[in-house]
Amino acid sequence: MNKAFSFIIISFNEEIHLPRLLASIATLNARVCLLDSGSTDDTLKIAADYGVETAYHPFENHPKQWDYALKHFKINTPWTIGLDADQIVSPELLELLKDFKDEDFAHVNGIYFNRKNVFKGRWLKYGGYYPFYLLKMFRTGKGSSDTSENMDHRFMVPEPTIIWKNGHIIEENLKENEISFWIAKHNRYSDLVADEEIERMQALRMQSEKPEFFGSPNQRKAWFKKIWWDLPRYWRPFFYFIYRFIFKLGILDGKNGVIFHFLQGFWFRLVVDIKIEEKLKQGGVKHYVHGE
Template sequence: MPPRRKTLSIAMIAMNEEANLPRTLESVNWADEIIVVDSGSRDRTIEIAQSFGAKTSYHAFGGHGEQKNVALDLCTSDWTLLLDADEVLTPELQQEIRNLLAGEPKFDAYWIPRLNLYFGKWIRHGGFYPDHKLRLFKRGAARLSEGVGPHSTPQFAGRRGKMRGDMLHYAYPTMGIYLEHMNRYSSEIAQLLHNRGKDSRSFPAFLWNAVLNPAATFLYNYIFRLGFLDGREGLILHINHSVYIHWKYIKAWRLGQGKQ
C-alpha cells in the first residue's frame, strides 16, 4: 500500500499586504489549508486572503516571532510551510514539496533556498543567495523565538533536509520601501541591543560596532563574496546594508544616552 499523502498548511502573517498577497497565495492555492493572521490591515488584505479560501484571524502585533507562532498554532495539517506575504514558491519548488509529502519525508524539517529581489534585480551573490530559510516542517516540530526582533527564525533541534527549488522573495522593489523597512528594523534591533546592555557606551565598542563593523561587512560581502557581480544594484544593496548596520548601533548608543 502506498504511503498516505501528508497534508500541508500554509502559515502566514500579514499587515496591509494587498499588493503582494494575490501573487503569494496563487503559488500555494493547492495547499490543504491557508492560515493568515492579520494585525489590523486597513486595505483589502483580509478580503483577498478569504477569496483564496484562507482562514483569517486577528492578533495584535506583539513581535514577529510571537505573531508567527500564533499562525503556527492555528494550523491543523500534517506539515506546515511558514511563508511571508512577499514570498512566492516557484513551480519547481511547488512540485518538489508535493512529491516530498506524497512519500515518506526523510527529515522532519527542511531548508528552502530563497532568491531575493532588490531594486528590480535578483541578487545571486554577496551572501544573499541561496539565503536558506527553515520554513517547511512537521506540525509542531519547530517554533520561533520571541522577543528577538524582526529576523526571528524557526527553532528545530533535529537533522534538517534541503529543498532545491527556490522561494522568490519580492523584498524591496523600490528604494523607498527598502529604507522604510531598514529604518523600522534597525529601531527594533537597537531596542533589543539596549535592553541587553549592548549599546556601545565605551568608545572602542562604539568605534567597532558603528564604524568598523559596517565597513568590514561591506568589504567582505561586496569583494570576497562577489557581491560586485550583481552590478549597480549589488553595489547599492551592499552600501545600504552596511548603513543599516551603522543605524542599529547608532540608535542603540542613543538609547543608552537616554535619547530617542
Template sequence: MISVAILTKNEEQDLPLCLASVKWSNDIHILDSGSTDRTIEIGKARSAKIWYNQFESFGKQRNYALDHIPFRYDWILFLDADEVMTQDFFVAMRQAILSAGPDVAGFYCCWKMIYENKWLKHCDNFPRWQFRLLRRDRARFKDFGHGQKEDKIIGRIEYLREPYLHYGFSKGWSHWINRHNRYSDQEASSRIYNRPPFGHIFSKHSSESIPALKSWLSDVPGWPLLRFVQAYLFNLGFLEGMPGLIYCVNMAYYEFLVQIKMRELRGKKHQKNGQPHQSTVVNPTIF
C-alpha cells in the first residue's frame, strides 16, 4: 500500500475532491500550516490524520513530513490540495511500485493543468516533472525557486508517465495573482543567489533544463514577452482558445514579476556594497 501526504492551508474548496481521489489509501495525512476555514474539519471527517507545521517553504514542509509523520507504508505520495489523482494514475502508480527494483528511490510525476474544466495541453511543455512518489528514508527535498526538488537520493529515480490533474486556478485569479506575487519573491532570489549552472540547460531531464533555461533567460530584456511567444505560438497555446490566451498572458506576467524583482534585489545588493546609485544634482541658475 501507499501512504499519502497532503499539504494544506485554507483548502476547504479543493480538499474534498483531492481526498476523494485518494480514498483507496488507509493512511492519509494532512500537514496543515494554519488553516482558519473548514480544512481540518473536512480532513477529520474523511479519517485523515492531521498534523501542523508553520510553512516556510515547500521543500522544508515536505521534509518535516518525512521527519515527523509516522507513515504506515514505505511508499509515500505527496499531493497538494488542488491536485487530484485519476484512476489511470492510480493504476500506473501501483504497477510502477510493484515492478520497481530495490534500487529505485522514487518517481518523477507529471500533471495536466486544468483551467475552466479544460486540459491546457499545448501551453506549457507537457509533460513537466516533479518528484512526488518516493520510498521512505531514500530521498529528501530541497528548496528550488518557489518550489522544491529532490535531494540526497539513495538509488535512482524513474518516471511515472500517467499524469494526475492540477486545478491551479480553482480559487480564482485574485488568489492566483496574490500567490504568485509571493512565489516571485522566492523565484527572483533563487535565480540570483542559487542560479543553476549554465550546462544544466542541456540536461536531458526537464526538471533541470527548464528551470536553468528560465533562470538564465531572465537576464534577457524582453524575456517575459519571449515567454508569451514561446507558450502561445511555439507551444501552440492558441489552440486552447481563450483559456490558452489567459494562461499564457499570466505566465508571461509571472516572469515579468520575477524579472523586476531580480532587478530590485540587484539594486539593493549594489547599495549594500557601498555603491549607491548616482543621481545628478543640478545647481539652480539665475537668468
C-alpha cells in the first residue's frame, strides 16, 4: 500500500466516469476513499470492485461536500489528493506521483496540478482555460475546503505551495456532451452564485483567500473575483466574454470551444445577473450596497 498519499473522491451517479478515474490511478496502489451523495446507478458497485472505501453524505454544494469528506475519512498518509469523479490522472502526472517521496517535499504544504478541460471532445487550450492550476494535493491535516463559496470549489493550505506545470489532470464530464444537461446544471448553479453574491453585498460572506495578483493561483483567482464583484451587472458578462473570446484567443478553440466560451463565459454569467436582480426585487437583501 502506498505510504505517501491517499485519494479522496466525491461522486453522484458517476458510473460513466469512475472506472476511467480509478483505472488511471490503479498502479499507484494508494488508498482510495469515495464520498457518495446517493447514487442510484452502479457507482458504488464499481467502487467495491476496485476496493474503494465508501461513505455517504447528502449533497448541499461542492465546497461543503468536500469539507465533510476531509473531516470524515481518517487519512493516515502524510499527503491527501482530492479528485472529482470526472477527472483522470494523466500519464505525466502518474509518473510524478510514482516518484513522489514525502521527504523531497518537506518544505511544501500543497501542490497545484495543471488541468486540461475537455468539452464535447475538445481540449480547451485558449480562453484562459489553459494552463489552469488547481490545488489538488496537500499535507494531510493542512488542507481544507473553502466553504466561502457556493459553487466554485477549491482546497486551501498555508503557504508554501508549488506548481507541477506538467502534472496534468484531465477533466471531461461526458454527461455534458448533451447540452440540455449542461444548461440544466448551470441553471442550478446560477441560483447558488446569485445567492452567494447577494450575501457578499450584505457583507455576510467574505473571501477566505487573500486576493493577490502576484500570489498563488488561489490568491490570483481571489483577486480577479474581487474585481468581478465590483463590475456593473449586465455589462460584466459582455466584458468577460470579449476578454476570453478575443484577448485570450478563445476563438481558436474551434466550434465546440466557441460554444463553451459563449455559454460559460457569457450566458451563465448573464443568467446570474438576471437572478440577482430578481432576488433583490423579491426582498432577498435588506441592505443593498452594490451601486443601485
